[in-house]
Amino acid sequence: MRKARKPALLLLAALLVVLTAACGNGDGKSDKVTKVKFSEVIRSxxxxxxxxxxxxGFxxxxxxxxxxxxxxGSDKGAAALIAGTADISLVGPETTIYIFNQKGDKTLKAFHQLTFKDGSFLLSREKMDGFKWSDLQGKTVIGWRPGSSPQMVLNSTLLKEGVKDVTVVTNIAAPAMAGAYASGQGDFIQLFEPVASTLVKEGKAYYAAALGDAFGSYPETSYVATSDYIKKNPKVVQKFSNAEAKGAKWLETASSDDILKALKPFFDGTPDDIILQAVDNYKKLGVWSEAPTLTQAQFDVLQNVLVENGVLKAEDKVNLDDVADNRFAAESGKD
Structure with missing residues:
Protein backbone atom coordinates (compact mmCIF):
# COMPACT_ATOMS: atom_id res chain seq x y z
CA MET A 1 0.00 0.00 0.00
CA ARG A 2 2.84 2.41 0.82
CA LYS A 3 4.41 1.85 -2.59
CA ALA A 4 1.07 2.58 -4.25
CA ARG A 5 0.63 5.81 -2.30
CA LYS A 6 4.00 7.31 -3.29
CA PRO A 7 3.15 7.90 -7.00
CA ALA A 8 -0.19 9.35 -5.95
CA LEU A 9 1.51 11.78 -3.59
CA LEU A 10 3.99 12.79 -6.30
CA LEU A 11 1.12 13.38 -8.72
CA LEU A 12 -0.69 15.51 -6.15
CA ALA A 13 2.45 17.57 -5.55
CA ALA A 14 2.86 18.14 -9.28
CA LEU A 15 -0.75 19.27 -9.59
CA LEU A 16 -0.28 21.72 -6.73
CA VAL A 17 2.75 23.23 -8.47
CA VAL A 18 0.76 23.68 -11.69
CA LEU A 19 -2.19 25.21 -9.87
CA THR A 20 0.05 27.60 -7.94
CA ALA A 21 1.72 28.77 -11.15
CA ALA A 22 -1.65 29.26 -12.79
CA CYS A 23 -2.96 31.38 -9.93
CA GLY A 24 -0.06 33.80 -9.75
CA ASN A 25 3.65 34.40 -9.95
CA GLY A 26 4.27 35.39 -6.35
CA ASP A 27 4.17 39.15 -6.88
CA GLY A 28 0.40 39.54 -6.88
CA LYS A 29 0.08 39.57 -10.66
CA SER A 30 -1.79 36.91 -12.60
CA ASP A 31 0.03 34.89 -15.27
CA LYS A 32 -3.19 34.65 -17.26
CA VAL A 33 -3.08 36.84 -20.36
CA THR A 34 -6.25 38.33 -21.83
CA LYS A 35 -6.23 39.44 -25.46
CA VAL A 36 -7.92 42.78 -26.16
CA LYS A 37 -8.83 43.81 -29.70
CA PHE A 38 -8.16 47.53 -29.76
CA SER A 39 -8.93 50.11 -32.45
CA GLU A 40 -7.34 53.60 -32.49
CA VAL A 41 -9.01 56.37 -34.47
CA ILE A 42 -5.83 57.53 -36.27
CA ARG A 43 -2.09 57.15 -35.67
CA SER A 44 -0.96 60.36 -33.98
CA GLY A 57 4.92 46.94 -20.89
CA PHE A 58 2.19 48.52 -18.77
CA GLY A 73 -12.27 57.61 -38.10
CA SER A 74 -14.37 57.61 -34.92
CA ASP A 75 -17.37 56.41 -36.91
CA LYS A 76 -15.43 53.35 -38.05
CA GLY A 77 -14.05 52.75 -34.57
CA ALA A 78 -17.56 52.81 -33.11
CA ALA A 79 -18.81 50.51 -35.87
CA ALA A 80 -16.05 48.04 -34.98
CA LEU A 81 -17.35 47.92 -31.41
CA ILE A 82 -20.92 47.32 -32.51
CA ALA A 83 -19.81 44.62 -34.96
CA GLY A 84 -17.62 42.96 -32.34
CA THR A 85 -14.39 43.28 -34.33
CA ALA A 86 -12.99 45.51 -31.57
CA ASP A 87 -13.35 45.21 -27.80
CA ILE A 88 -12.18 48.73 -27.02
CA SER A 89 -11.84 51.74 -29.32
CA LEU A 90 -10.19 55.12 -28.93
CA VAL A 91 -12.75 57.48 -30.49
CA GLY A 92 -14.54 60.75 -30.00
CA PRO A 93 -17.02 60.42 -27.09
CA GLU A 94 -19.71 61.94 -29.30
CA THR A 95 -20.07 58.49 -30.87
CA THR A 96 -21.53 57.20 -27.60
CA ILE A 97 -24.28 59.84 -27.85
CA TYR A 98 -25.05 59.02 -31.48
CA ILE A 99 -25.36 55.29 -30.73
CA PHE A 100 -27.43 55.86 -27.58
CA ASN A 101 -29.94 58.00 -29.48
CA GLN A 102 -30.35 55.35 -32.14
CA LYS A 103 -32.05 53.18 -29.48
CA GLY A 104 -30.49 50.04 -30.91
CA ASP A 105 -29.63 46.75 -29.24
CA LYS A 106 -26.17 47.96 -28.22
CA THR A 107 -24.94 51.09 -26.50
CA LEU A 108 -21.43 52.43 -25.98
CA LYS A 109 -19.84 53.88 -22.87
CA ALA A 110 -16.69 55.98 -22.47
CA PHE A 111 -14.64 54.72 -19.53
CA HIS A 112 -11.33 56.62 -19.74
CA GLN A 113 -10.68 60.10 -21.12
CA LEU A 114 -7.33 60.44 -22.90
CA THR A 115 -7.31 63.97 -24.34
CA PHE A 116 -8.85 67.15 -22.96
CA LYS A 117 -8.29 69.58 -25.83
CA ASP A 118 -8.39 69.38 -29.60
CA GLY A 119 -4.98 68.29 -30.87
CA SER A 120 -5.02 69.75 -34.37
CA PHE A 121 -2.96 72.67 -35.64
CA LEU A 122 -3.84 75.16 -38.35
CA LEU A 123 -1.01 75.55 -40.85
CA SER A 124 -0.55 78.24 -43.49
CA ARG A 125 1.39 78.36 -46.76
CA GLU A 126 3.19 81.54 -45.84
CA LYS A 127 4.62 82.55 -42.49
CA MET A 128 2.08 84.76 -40.71
CA ASP A 129 3.19 86.92 -37.80
CA GLY A 130 0.28 87.69 -35.49
CA PHE A 131 -2.24 85.34 -37.10
CA LYS A 132 -5.88 86.35 -36.59
CA TRP A 133 -8.84 84.09 -37.30
CA SER A 134 -10.21 86.78 -39.57
CA ASP A 135 -7.24 85.97 -41.85
CA LEU A 136 -9.27 82.95 -42.98
CA GLN A 137 -11.91 85.18 -44.56
CA GLY A 138 -12.34 84.11 -48.18
CA LYS A 139 -9.78 81.30 -47.83
CA THR A 140 -9.91 77.53 -48.21
CA VAL A 141 -9.00 75.18 -45.38
CA ILE A 142 -8.37 71.45 -45.83
CA GLY A 143 -10.16 70.01 -42.82
CA TRP A 144 -11.59 66.78 -41.43
CA ARG A 145 -14.67 64.77 -42.28
CA PRO A 146 -18.10 66.24 -41.37
CA GLY A 147 -19.17 65.43 -37.82
CA SER A 148 -15.67 64.59 -36.60
CA SER A 149 -14.34 66.33 -33.50
CA PRO A 150 -11.62 68.37 -35.26
CA GLN A 151 -14.11 69.53 -37.91
CA MET A 152 -16.65 70.60 -35.29
CA VAL A 153 -14.05 72.32 -33.12
CA LEU A 154 -12.83 74.30 -36.13
CA ASN A 155 -16.36 75.27 -37.08
CA SER A 156 -17.23 76.29 -33.51
CA THR A 157 -14.04 78.35 -33.34
CA LEU A 158 -14.97 80.15 -36.56
CA LEU A 159 -18.42 80.85 -35.14
CA LYS A 160 -16.96 82.12 -31.88
CA GLU A 161 -14.55 84.38 -33.75
CA GLY A 162 -17.31 85.61 -36.08
CA VAL A 163 -15.43 84.51 -39.21
CA LYS A 164 -17.53 83.88 -42.30
CA ASP A 165 -16.91 83.05 -45.95
CA VAL A 166 -14.42 80.26 -45.19
CA THR A 167 -14.44 77.17 -47.41
CA VAL A 168 -13.60 74.06 -45.40
CA VAL A 169 -12.84 71.00 -47.53
CA THR A 170 -14.12 67.90 -45.69
CA ASN A 171 -14.04 65.18 -48.33
CA ILE A 172 -10.34 64.30 -48.34
CA ALA A 173 -9.42 61.12 -46.43
CA ALA A 174 -7.19 61.72 -43.42
CA PRO A 175 -4.11 59.90 -44.81
CA ALA A 176 -4.30 61.97 -48.02
CA MET A 177 -4.74 65.44 -46.49
CA ALA A 178 -1.07 66.40 -46.18
CA GLY A 179 -0.33 65.20 -49.71
CA ALA A 180 -3.22 67.21 -51.11
CA TYR A 181 -1.95 70.33 -49.38
CA ALA A 182 1.63 69.77 -50.51
CA SER A 183 0.39 69.43 -54.09
CA GLY A 184 -1.18 72.90 -53.93
CA GLN A 185 -4.73 72.40 -52.69
CA GLY A 186 -6.05 74.81 -50.06
CA ASP A 187 -4.69 77.94 -48.41
CA PHE A 188 -4.60 76.40 -44.93
CA ILE A 189 -4.73 72.89 -43.50
CA GLN A 190 -5.75 71.42 -40.14
CA LEU A 191 -3.42 68.60 -39.07
CA PHE A 192 -2.40 66.53 -36.06
CA GLU A 193 1.12 65.65 -35.01
CA PRO A 194 3.53 64.38 -36.23
CA VAL A 195 2.22 65.21 -39.73
CA ALA A 196 1.98 68.92 -38.89
CA SER A 197 5.61 69.19 -37.77
CA THR A 198 6.70 67.15 -40.78
CA LEU A 199 5.15 69.63 -43.24
CA VAL A 200 6.68 72.53 -41.32
CA LYS A 201 10.13 70.95 -41.35
CA GLU A 202 9.85 70.34 -45.09
CA GLY A 203 9.13 74.05 -45.59
CA LYS A 204 5.70 73.34 -47.04
CA ALA A 205 3.73 74.97 -44.23
CA TYR A 206 3.97 77.20 -41.16
CA TYR A 207 2.22 77.02 -37.80
CA ALA A 208 -0.62 79.54 -37.64
CA ALA A 209 -2.67 78.46 -34.60
CA ALA A 210 -3.44 75.59 -32.25
CA LEU A 211 -7.14 74.71 -32.16
CA GLY A 212 -6.75 73.52 -28.57
CA ASP A 213 -5.63 76.98 -27.49
CA ALA A 214 -8.24 78.77 -29.57
CA PHE A 215 -11.23 76.70 -28.43
CA GLY A 216 -10.19 75.62 -24.94
CA SER A 217 -11.28 72.58 -22.94
CA TYR A 218 -12.87 69.86 -25.07
CA PRO A 219 -13.04 66.08 -24.39
CA GLU A 220 -11.78 65.01 -27.80
CA THR A 221 -10.92 61.32 -27.42
CA SER A 222 -12.05 58.59 -25.03
CA TYR A 223 -11.59 54.87 -24.61
CA VAL A 224 -14.97 53.35 -25.35
CA ALA A 225 -16.51 49.87 -25.19
CA THR A 226 -20.00 48.46 -25.49
CA SER A 227 -22.05 48.38 -22.30
CA ASP A 228 -22.21 44.60 -22.67
CA TYR A 229 -18.42 44.25 -22.86
CA ILE A 230 -17.93 46.43 -19.79
CA LYS A 231 -20.53 44.47 -17.85
CA LYS A 232 -18.96 41.12 -18.78
CA ASN A 233 -15.32 42.22 -18.44
CA PRO A 234 -15.02 44.85 -15.67
CA LYS A 235 -11.62 43.56 -14.56
CA VAL A 236 -10.24 43.80 -18.09
CA VAL A 237 -11.56 47.35 -18.48
CA GLN A 238 -10.02 48.32 -15.14
CA LYS A 239 -6.66 46.85 -16.11
CA PHE A 240 -6.78 48.68 -19.44
CA SER A 241 -7.52 51.95 -17.65
CA ASN A 242 -4.70 51.28 -15.16
CA ALA A 243 -2.18 50.83 -17.98
CA GLU A 244 -3.31 54.01 -19.72
CA ALA A 245 -2.96 56.03 -16.53
CA LYS A 246 0.59 54.73 -16.09
CA GLY A 247 1.42 55.69 -19.67
CA ALA A 248 0.28 59.27 -19.13
CA LYS A 249 2.14 59.55 -15.82
CA TRP A 250 5.35 58.12 -17.29
CA LEU A 251 5.26 60.62 -20.15
CA GLU A 252 5.22 63.57 -17.75
CA THR A 253 8.72 63.03 -16.38
CA ALA A 254 10.50 60.77 -18.89
CA SER A 255 13.67 62.00 -20.59
CA SER A 256 13.72 62.86 -24.28
CA ASP A 257 15.80 59.75 -25.00
CA ASP A 258 13.34 57.49 -23.20
CA ILE A 259 10.34 59.11 -24.88
CA LEU A 260 11.96 58.63 -28.27
CA LYS A 261 12.67 54.96 -27.59
CA ALA A 262 9.09 54.45 -26.43
CA LEU A 263 7.40 56.11 -29.42
CA LYS A 264 9.78 55.32 -32.27
CA PRO A 265 8.36 51.82 -33.00
CA PHE A 266 4.94 53.36 -33.69
CA PHE A 267 6.23 56.09 -36.01
CA ASP A 268 8.65 54.27 -38.25
CA GLY A 269 10.22 56.66 -40.73
CA THR A 270 9.42 59.79 -38.70
CA PRO A 271 12.62 61.69 -37.81
CA ASP A 272 13.58 61.75 -34.15
CA ASP A 273 13.41 65.54 -33.90
CA ILE A 274 9.88 65.54 -35.31
CA ILE A 275 8.68 63.02 -32.71
CA LEU A 276 10.15 65.05 -29.87
CA GLN A 277 8.84 68.32 -31.29
CA ALA A 278 5.36 66.85 -31.55
CA VAL A 279 5.42 65.61 -27.94
CA ASP A 280 6.64 69.01 -26.79
CA ASN A 281 3.86 70.76 -28.72
CA TYR A 282 1.22 68.62 -27.02
CA LYS A 283 2.76 69.03 -23.58
CA LYS A 284 2.71 72.80 -23.98
CA LEU A 285 -0.89 72.60 -25.17
CA GLY A 286 -1.86 70.55 -22.11
CA VAL A 287 -3.88 67.90 -23.91
CA TRP A 288 -3.20 65.12 -21.36
CA SER A 289 -4.48 65.07 -17.80
CA GLU A 290 -3.80 63.14 -14.60
CA ALA A 291 -7.56 62.88 -14.02
CA PRO A 292 -8.94 60.74 -16.88
CA THR A 293 -12.62 61.02 -15.98
CA LEU A 294 -15.18 62.65 -18.26
CA THR A 295 -16.62 65.40 -16.07
CA GLN A 296 -20.09 66.87 -16.34
CA ALA A 297 -18.60 70.25 -17.34
CA GLN A 298 -16.63 68.69 -20.19
CA PHE A 299 -19.63 66.67 -21.27
CA ASP A 300 -21.74 69.84 -21.38
CA VAL A 301 -19.15 71.48 -23.64
CA LEU A 302 -19.23 68.43 -25.91
CA GLN A 303 -23.01 68.37 -26.28
CA ASN A 304 -23.17 72.13 -26.83
CA VAL A 305 -20.67 71.76 -29.68
CA LEU A 306 -22.74 68.95 -31.19
CA VAL A 307 -25.87 71.11 -31.06
CA GLU A 308 -24.04 74.12 -32.45
CA ASN A 309 -22.81 72.03 -35.37
CA GLY A 310 -26.24 70.63 -36.16
CA VAL A 311 -25.46 66.96 -35.45
CA LEU A 312 -27.53 66.82 -32.26
CA LYS A 313 -30.86 68.42 -31.42
CA ALA A 314 -31.06 70.23 -28.10
CA GLU A 315 -33.95 68.01 -27.03
CA ASP A 316 -31.84 64.91 -27.75
CA LYS A 317 -29.11 65.69 -25.24
CA VAL A 318 -28.40 62.71 -22.98
CA ASN A 319 -27.30 62.24 -19.38
CA LEU A 320 -23.62 61.65 -18.69
CA ASP A 321 -24.35 58.33 -16.95
CA ASP A 322 -26.11 57.08 -20.09
CA VAL A 323 -22.88 57.13 -22.11
CA ALA A 324 -20.01 57.15 -19.60
CA ASP A 325 -18.77 54.89 -16.82
CA ASN A 326 -16.23 56.85 -14.76
CA ARG A 327 -15.57 54.27 -12.04
CA PHE A 328 -12.60 52.74 -13.90
CA ALA A 329 -10.83 56.03 -14.56
CA ALA A 330 -11.43 57.07 -10.95
CA GLU A 331 -9.61 53.95 -9.73
CA SER A 332 -6.86 53.89 -12.36
CA GLY A 333 -4.40 56.18 -10.61
CA LYS A 334 -4.53 54.06 -7.46
CA ASP A 335 -2.98 50.98 -9.05
Whole structure:
Protein backbone atom coordinates (compact mmCIF):
# COMPACT_ATOMS: atom_id res chain seq x y z
CA MET A 1 0.00 0.00 0.00
CA ARG A 2 2.84 2.41 0.82
CA LYS A 3 4.41 1.85 -2.59
CA ALA A 4 1.07 2.58 -4.25
CA ARG A 5 0.63 5.81 -2.30
CA LYS A 6 4.00 7.31 -3.29
CA PRO A 7 3.15 7.90 -7.00
CA ALA A 8 -0.19 9.35 -5.95
CA LEU A 9 1.51 11.78 -3.59
CA LEU A 10 3.99 12.79 -6.30
CA LEU A 11 1.12 13.38 -8.72
CA LEU A 12 -0.69 15.51 -6.15
CA ALA A 13 2.45 17.57 -5.55
CA ALA A 14 2.86 18.14 -9.28
CA LEU A 15 -0.75 19.27 -9.59
CA LEU A 16 -0.28 21.72 -6.73
CA VAL A 17 2.75 23.23 -8.47
CA VAL A 18 0.76 23.68 -11.69
CA LEU A 19 -2.19 25.21 -9.87
CA THR A 20 0.05 27.60 -7.94
CA ALA A 21 1.72 28.77 -11.15
CA ALA A 22 -1.65 29.26 -12.79
CA CYS A 23 -2.96 31.38 -9.93
CA GLY A 24 -0.06 33.80 -9.75
CA ASN A 25 3.65 34.40 -9.95
CA GLY A 26 4.27 35.39 -6.35
CA ASP A 27 4.17 39.15 -6.88
CA GLY A 28 0.40 39.54 -6.88
CA LYS A 29 0.08 39.57 -10.66
CA SER A 30 -1.79 36.91 -12.60
CA ASP A 31 0.03 34.89 -15.27
CA LYS A 32 -3.19 34.65 -17.26
CA VAL A 33 -3.08 36.84 -20.36
CA THR A 34 -6.25 38.33 -21.83
CA LYS A 35 -6.23 39.44 -25.46
CA VAL A 36 -7.92 42.78 -26.16
CA LYS A 37 -8.83 43.81 -29.70
CA PHE A 38 -8.16 47.53 -29.76
CA SER A 39 -8.93 50.11 -32.45
CA GLU A 40 -7.34 53.60 -32.49
CA VAL A 41 -9.01 56.37 -34.47
CA ILE A 42 -5.83 57.53 -36.27
CA ARG A 43 -2.09 57.15 -35.67
CA SER A 44 -0.96 60.36 -33.98
CA UNK A 45 1.39 61.49 -31.24
CA UNK A 46 -1.77 63.05 -29.83
CA UNK A 47 -2.25 59.56 -28.36
CA UNK A 48 1.32 59.17 -27.07
CA UNK A 49 0.30 57.87 -23.60
CA UNK A 50 -1.24 54.81 -25.26
CA UNK A 51 1.90 53.95 -27.22
CA UNK A 52 3.95 54.45 -24.08
CA UNK A 53 1.72 52.01 -22.21
CA UNK A 54 2.34 49.46 -24.96
CA UNK A 55 6.10 49.93 -25.35
CA UNK A 56 6.82 50.15 -21.62
CA GLY A 57 4.92 46.94 -20.89
CA PHE A 58 2.19 48.52 -18.77
CA UNK A 59 -0.49 46.45 -20.52
CA UNK A 60 1.61 43.32 -20.14
CA UNK A 61 2.03 44.05 -16.43
CA UNK A 62 -1.76 44.08 -16.20
CA UNK A 63 -2.03 40.72 -17.96
CA UNK A 64 -3.33 42.20 -21.22
CA UNK A 65 -2.24 41.46 -24.77
CA UNK A 66 -3.39 44.45 -26.85
CA UNK A 67 -3.91 43.78 -30.56
CA UNK A 68 -4.02 47.26 -32.12
CA UNK A 69 -5.48 48.38 -35.44
CA UNK A 70 -6.20 51.84 -36.88
CA UNK A 71 -9.78 52.61 -37.93
CA UNK A 72 -9.21 56.00 -39.63
CA GLY A 73 -12.27 57.61 -38.10
CA SER A 74 -14.37 57.61 -34.92
CA ASP A 75 -17.37 56.41 -36.91
CA LYS A 76 -15.43 53.35 -38.05
CA GLY A 77 -14.05 52.75 -34.57
CA ALA A 78 -17.56 52.81 -33.11
CA ALA A 79 -18.81 50.51 -35.87
CA ALA A 80 -16.05 48.04 -34.98
CA LEU A 81 -17.35 47.92 -31.41
CA ILE A 82 -20.92 47.32 -32.51
CA ALA A 83 -19.81 44.62 -34.96
CA GLY A 84 -17.62 42.96 -32.34
CA THR A 85 -14.39 43.28 -34.33
CA ALA A 86 -12.99 45.51 -31.57
CA ASP A 87 -13.35 45.21 -27.80
CA ILE A 88 -12.18 48.73 -27.02
CA SER A 89 -11.84 51.74 -29.32
CA LEU A 90 -10.19 55.12 -28.93
CA VAL A 91 -12.75 57.48 -30.49
CA GLY A 92 -14.54 60.75 -30.00
CA PRO A 93 -17.02 60.42 -27.09
CA GLU A 94 -19.71 61.94 -29.30
CA THR A 95 -20.07 58.49 -30.87
CA THR A 96 -21.53 57.20 -27.60
CA ILE A 97 -24.28 59.84 -27.85
CA TYR A 98 -25.05 59.02 -31.48
CA ILE A 99 -25.36 55.29 -30.73
CA PHE A 100 -27.43 55.86 -27.58
CA ASN A 101 -29.94 58.00 -29.48
CA GLN A 102 -30.35 55.35 -32.14
CA LYS A 103 -32.05 53.18 -29.48
CA GLY A 104 -30.49 50.04 -30.91
CA ASP A 105 -29.63 46.75 -29.24
CA LYS A 106 -26.17 47.96 -28.22
CA THR A 107 -24.94 51.09 -26.50
CA LEU A 108 -21.43 52.43 -25.98
CA LYS A 109 -19.84 53.88 -22.87
CA ALA A 110 -16.69 55.98 -22.47
CA PHE A 111 -14.64 54.72 -19.53
CA HIS A 112 -11.33 56.62 -19.74
CA GLN A 113 -10.68 60.10 -21.12
CA LEU A 114 -7.33 60.44 -22.90
CA THR A 115 -7.31 63.97 -24.34
CA PHE A 116 -8.85 67.15 -22.96
CA LYS A 117 -8.29 69.58 -25.83
CA ASP A 118 -8.39 69.38 -29.60
CA GLY A 119 -4.98 68.29 -30.87
CA SER A 120 -5.02 69.75 -34.37
CA PHE A 121 -2.96 72.67 -35.64
CA LEU A 122 -3.84 75.16 -38.35
CA LEU A 123 -1.01 75.55 -40.85
CA SER A 124 -0.55 78.24 -43.49
CA ARG A 125 1.39 78.36 -46.76
CA GLU A 126 3.19 81.54 -45.84
CA LYS A 127 4.62 82.55 -42.49
CA MET A 128 2.08 84.76 -40.71
CA ASP A 129 3.19 86.92 -37.80
CA GLY A 130 0.28 87.69 -35.49
CA PHE A 131 -2.24 85.34 -37.10
CA LYS A 132 -5.88 86.35 -36.59
CA TRP A 133 -8.84 84.09 -37.30
CA SER A 134 -10.21 86.78 -39.57
CA ASP A 135 -7.24 85.97 -41.85
CA LEU A 136 -9.27 82.95 -42.98
CA GLN A 137 -11.91 85.18 -44.56
CA GLY A 138 -12.34 84.11 -48.18
CA LYS A 139 -9.78 81.30 -47.83
CA THR A 140 -9.91 77.53 -48.21
CA VAL A 141 -9.00 75.18 -45.38
CA ILE A 142 -8.37 71.45 -45.83
CA GLY A 143 -10.16 70.01 -42.82
CA TRP A 144 -11.59 66.78 -41.43
CA ARG A 145 -14.67 64.77 -42.28
CA PRO A 146 -18.10 66.24 -41.37
CA GLY A 147 -19.17 65.43 -37.82
CA SER A 148 -15.67 64.59 -36.60
CA SER A 149 -14.34 66.33 -33.50
CA PRO A 150 -11.62 68.37 -35.26
CA GLN A 151 -14.11 69.53 -37.91
CA MET A 152 -16.65 70.60 -35.29
CA VAL A 153 -14.05 72.32 -33.12
CA LEU A 154 -12.83 74.30 -36.13
CA ASN A 155 -16.36 75.27 -37.08
CA SER A 156 -17.23 76.29 -33.51
CA THR A 157 -14.04 78.35 -33.34
CA LEU A 158 -14.97 80.15 -36.56
CA LEU A 159 -18.42 80.85 -35.14
CA LYS A 160 -16.96 82.12 -31.88
CA GLU A 161 -14.55 84.38 -33.75
CA GLY A 162 -17.31 85.61 -36.08
CA VAL A 163 -15.43 84.51 -39.21
CA LYS A 164 -17.53 83.88 -42.30
CA ASP A 165 -16.91 83.05 -45.95
CA VAL A 166 -14.42 80.26 -45.19
CA THR A 167 -14.44 77.17 -47.41
CA VAL A 168 -13.60 74.06 -45.40
CA VAL A 169 -12.84 71.00 -47.53
CA THR A 170 -14.12 67.90 -45.69
CA ASN A 171 -14.04 65.18 -48.33
CA ILE A 172 -10.34 64.30 -48.34
CA ALA A 173 -9.42 61.12 -46.43
CA ALA A 174 -7.19 61.72 -43.42
CA PRO A 175 -4.11 59.90 -44.81
CA ALA A 176 -4.30 61.97 -48.02
CA MET A 177 -4.74 65.44 -46.49
CA ALA A 178 -1.07 66.40 -46.18
CA GLY A 179 -0.33 65.20 -49.71
CA ALA A 180 -3.22 67.21 -51.11
CA TYR A 181 -1.95 70.33 -49.38
CA ALA A 182 1.63 69.77 -50.51
CA SER A 183 0.39 69.43 -54.09
CA GLY A 184 -1.18 72.90 -53.93
CA GLN A 185 -4.73 72.40 -52.69
CA GLY A 186 -6.05 74.81 -50.06
CA ASP A 187 -4.69 77.94 -48.41
CA PHE A 188 -4.60 76.40 -44.93
CA ILE A 189 -4.73 72.89 -43.50
CA GLN A 190 -5.75 71.42 -40.14
CA LEU A 191 -3.42 68.60 -39.07
CA PHE A 192 -2.40 66.53 -36.06
CA GLU A 193 1.12 65.65 -35.01
CA PRO A 194 3.53 64.38 -36.23
CA VAL A 195 2.22 65.21 -39.73
CA ALA A 196 1.98 68.92 -38.89
CA SER A 197 5.61 69.19 -37.77
CA THR A 198 6.70 67.15 -40.78
CA LEU A 199 5.15 69.63 -43.24
CA VAL A 200 6.68 72.53 -41.32
CA LYS A 201 10.13 70.95 -41.35
CA GLU A 202 9.85 70.34 -45.09
CA GLY A 203 9.13 74.05 -45.59
CA LYS A 204 5.70 73.34 -47.04
CA ALA A 205 3.73 74.97 -44.23
CA TYR A 206 3.97 77.20 -41.16
CA TYR A 207 2.22 77.02 -37.80
CA ALA A 208 -0.62 79.54 -37.64
CA ALA A 209 -2.67 78.46 -34.60
CA ALA A 210 -3.44 75.59 -32.25
CA LEU A 211 -7.14 74.71 -32.16
CA GLY A 212 -6.75 73.52 -28.57
CA ASP A 213 -5.63 76.98 -27.49
CA ALA A 214 -8.24 78.77 -29.57
CA PHE A 215 -11.23 76.70 -28.43
CA GLY A 216 -10.19 75.62 -24.94
CA SER A 217 -11.28 72.58 -22.94
CA TYR A 218 -12.87 69.86 -25.07
CA PRO A 219 -13.04 66.08 -24.39
CA GLU A 220 -11.78 65.01 -27.80
CA THR A 221 -10.92 61.32 -27.42
CA SER A 222 -12.05 58.59 -25.03
CA TYR A 223 -11.59 54.87 -24.61
CA VAL A 224 -14.97 53.35 -25.35
CA ALA A 225 -16.51 49.87 -25.19
CA THR A 226 -20.00 48.46 -25.49
CA SER A 227 -22.05 48.38 -22.30
CA ASP A 228 -22.21 44.60 -22.67
CA TYR A 229 -18.42 44.25 -22.86
CA ILE A 230 -17.93 46.43 -19.79
CA LYS A 231 -20.53 44.47 -17.85
CA LYS A 232 -18.96 41.12 -18.78
CA ASN A 233 -15.32 42.22 -18.44
CA PRO A 234 -15.02 44.85 -15.67
CA LYS A 235 -11.62 43.56 -14.56
CA VAL A 236 -10.24 43.80 -18.09
CA VAL A 237 -11.56 47.35 -18.48
CA GLN A 238 -10.02 48.32 -15.14
CA LYS A 239 -6.66 46.85 -16.11
CA PHE A 240 -6.78 48.68 -19.44
CA SER A 241 -7.52 51.95 -17.65
CA ASN A 242 -4.70 51.28 -15.16
CA ALA A 243 -2.18 50.83 -17.98
CA GLU A 244 -3.31 54.01 -19.72
CA ALA A 245 -2.96 56.03 -16.53
CA LYS A 246 0.59 54.73 -16.09
CA GLY A 247 1.42 55.69 -19.67
CA ALA A 248 0.28 59.27 -19.13
CA LYS A 249 2.14 59.55 -15.82
CA TRP A 250 5.35 58.12 -17.29
CA LEU A 251 5.26 60.62 -20.15
CA GLU A 252 5.22 63.57 -17.75
CA THR A 253 8.72 63.03 -16.38
CA ALA A 254 10.50 60.77 -18.89
CA SER A 255 13.67 62.00 -20.59
CA SER A 256 13.72 62.86 -24.28
CA ASP A 257 15.80 59.75 -25.00
CA ASP A 258 13.34 57.49 -23.20
CA ILE A 259 10.34 59.11 -24.88
CA LEU A 260 11.96 58.63 -28.27
CA LYS A 261 12.67 54.96 -27.59
CA ALA A 262 9.09 54.45 -26.43
CA LEU A 263 7.40 56.11 -29.42
CA LYS A 264 9.78 55.32 -32.27
CA PRO A 265 8.36 51.82 -33.00
CA PHE A 266 4.94 53.36 -33.69
CA PHE A 267 6.23 56.09 -36.01
CA ASP A 268 8.65 54.27 -38.25
CA GLY A 269 10.22 56.66 -40.73
CA THR A 270 9.42 59.79 -38.70
CA PRO A 271 12.62 61.69 -37.81
CA ASP A 272 13.58 61.75 -34.15
CA ASP A 273 13.41 65.54 -33.90
CA ILE A 274 9.88 65.54 -35.31
CA ILE A 275 8.68 63.02 -32.71
CA LEU A 276 10.15 65.05 -29.87
CA GLN A 277 8.84 68.32 -31.29
CA ALA A 278 5.36 66.85 -31.55
CA VAL A 279 5.42 65.61 -27.94
CA ASP A 280 6.64 69.01 -26.79
CA ASN A 281 3.86 70.76 -28.72
CA TYR A 282 1.22 68.62 -27.02
CA LYS A 283 2.76 69.03 -23.58
CA LYS A 284 2.71 72.80 -23.98
CA LEU A 285 -0.89 72.60 -25.17
CA GLY A 286 -1.86 70.55 -22.11
CA VAL A 287 -3.88 67.90 -23.91
CA TRP A 288 -3.20 65.12 -21.36
CA SER A 289 -4.48 65.07 -17.80
CA GLU A 290 -3.80 63.14 -14.60
CA ALA A 291 -7.56 62.88 -14.02
CA PRO A 292 -8.94 60.74 -16.88
CA THR A 293 -12.62 61.02 -15.98
CA LEU A 294 -15.18 62.65 -18.26
CA THR A 295 -16.62 65.40 -16.07
CA GLN A 296 -20.09 66.87 -16.34
CA ALA A 297 -18.60 70.25 -17.34
CA GLN A 298 -16.63 68.69 -20.19
CA PHE A 299 -19.63 66.67 -21.27
CA ASP A 300 -21.74 69.84 -21.38
CA VAL A 301 -19.15 71.48 -23.64
CA LEU A 302 -19.23 68.43 -25.91
CA GLN A 303 -23.01 68.37 -26.28
CA ASN A 304 -23.17 72.13 -26.83
CA VAL A 305 -20.67 71.76 -29.68
CA LEU A 306 -22.74 68.95 -31.19
CA VAL A 307 -25.87 71.11 -31.06
CA GLU A 308 -24.04 74.12 -32.45
CA ASN A 309 -22.81 72.03 -35.37
CA GLY A 310 -26.24 70.63 -36.16
CA VAL A 311 -25.46 66.96 -35.45
CA LEU A 312 -27.53 66.82 -32.26
CA LYS A 313 -30.86 68.42 -31.42
CA ALA A 314 -31.06 70.23 -28.10
CA GLU A 315 -33.95 68.01 -27.03
CA ASP A 316 -31.84 64.91 -27.75
CA LYS A 317 -29.11 65.69 -25.24
CA VAL A 318 -28.40 62.71 -22.98
CA ASN A 319 -27.30 62.24 -19.38
CA LEU A 320 -23.62 61.65 -18.69
CA ASP A 321 -24.35 58.33 -16.95
CA ASP A 322 -26.11 57.08 -20.09
CA VAL A 323 -22.88 57.13 -22.11
CA ALA A 324 -20.01 57.15 -19.60
CA ASP A 325 -18.77 54.89 -16.82
CA ASN A 326 -16.23 56.85 -14.76
CA ARG A 327 -15.57 54.27 -12.04
CA PHE A 328 -12.60 52.74 -13.90
CA ALA A 329 -10.83 56.03 -14.56
CA ALA A 330 -11.43 57.07 -10.95
CA GLU A 331 -9.61 53.95 -9.73
CA SER A 332 -6.86 53.89 -12.36
CA GLY A 333 -4.40 56.18 -10.61
CA LYS A 334 -4.53 54.06 -7.46
CA ASP A 335 -2.98 50.98 -9.05
Missing amino acids: IFYAPHYVAMSQ FTDQGLDVDMSTSQ
